[in-house]
Amino acid sequence: MNILILNGPNLNLLGKREPHIYGSRTFEAFFHELQARFPQVELVYFQSNHEGDLLDELHRVGFSWAGIVFNAGAYTHTSIALADAIAAISSPVVEVHISDIHQREKFRHHSYMQPYCIAQISGKGLEGYAQAIQMLIDRQIKHP
Numbered sequence: 001m002n003i004l005i006l007n008g009p010n011l012n013l014l015g016k017r018e019p020h021i022y023g024s025r026t027f028e029a030f031f032h033e034l035q036a037r038f039p040q041v042e043l044v045y046f047q048s049n050h051e052g053d054l055l056d057e058l059h060r061v062g063f064s065w066a067g068i069v070f071n072a073g074a075y076t077h078t079s080i081a082l083a084d085a086i087a088a089i090s091s092p093v094v095e096v097h098i099s100d101i102h103q104r105e106k107f108r109h110h111s112y113m114q115p116y117c118i119a120q121i122s123g124k125g126l127e128g129y130a131q132a133i134q135m136l137i138d139r140q141i142k143h144p
Helices: 027-037 051-061 073-077 080-088 127-142
Strands: 002-007 042-047 067-071 093-097 119-122
Touching: 002 027, 002 051, 002 127, 027 042, 027 127, 051 067, 051 080, 067 127, 093 127, 119 127
Parallel strands: 002 042, 002 067, 067 093, 093 119
Antiparallel strands: none
């Protein structure tokens, strides 16, 4: 079973960027913890600040992988192209946000992706990624 963790713009700055919102851990360090927690899953991590790269990655894995955990960052609130890509692929996508987007600035409350994802996890910190992975594992067990 393979699951892609896909992070969008500015998430390469985790550990440095606004630690009062996003924490002080890098995603790379947390990714190693996720691999140890879910040894039965092949986890692959991809991050880009470029919308086209994110689209290409969704297209690459979106018809054959067990699932995608996607934190599109600010593109969540602006990208119809990413929403269209999620709607077009067959792999289930769980939308994840480290902070609670519904408790932040009003422009962050709307997600173009949410209608096409199987779930949205928001405000759980990095642990939201683990919850999304577990959700995809459980889904695969129920719908092989």
